[in-house]
Amino acid sequence: MPPGDGARALIDWYVRSASAWLAPRGWSWTERIRATPSSIAVRDLGRRWGSAGQRGAVALHWALFQLPPALVDYVLVHELVHLDEPHHGKAFWRRLDRALPDYQQRRARLADLGRHVWLGDVYVREPPTSPVPSTPGT
Numbered sequence: 001m002p003p004g005d006g007a008r009a010l011i012d013w014y015v016r017s018a019s020a021w022l023a024p025r026g027w028s029w030t031e032r033i034r035a036t037p038s039s040i041a042v043r044d045l046g047r048r049w050g051s052a053g054q055r056g057a058v059a060l061h062w063a064l065f066q067l068p069p070a071l072v073d074y075v076l077v078h079e080l081v082h083l084d085e086p087h088h089g090k091a092f093w094r095r096l097d098r099a100l101p102d103y104q105q106r107r108a109r110l111a112d113l114g115r116h117v118w119l120g121d122v123y124v125r126e127p128p129t130s131p132v133p134s135t136p137g138t
């Protein structure tokens with residue numbers, strides 16, 4: 001099996017499993033905080049954990065699902081709030097705080113644990129000698 005194939009299969013598995021897991025959870029959060037996403041999807045977002053598109057499409061990175069559900073919720077709710085508050089202004093953080101009063105702890109934990117998550121890289125020869133890879137943001 002060529003080196004990239006195993007990684008591809010694992011990523012596909014993450015996308016499928018995470019999508020199934022996220023569907024009911026996503027819509028329950030949507031109701032709770034009265035957000036109106038057009039869709040909630042799982043895919044590869046490169047260096048970001050989540051995104052909220054102008055047309056209401058919310059997406060979470062498949063790699064996020066290696067982390068505890070409380071951190072998935074943080075990114076999910078963060079992106080849902082972005083649908084109404086596109087920028088990280090006072091109104092954004094106030095609304096996020098109402099939805100997740102412990103969001104600061106979750107955010108810090110995501111920054112910490114997120115550095116150890118596998119983002120789909122395949123090392124064919126030697127592992128890189130560079131120090132810690134940069135962490136995706138939200």
Ligand SMILES: [Zn+2]
Nearest residue numbers: 078082088138
């Ligand atoms: Zn944000």
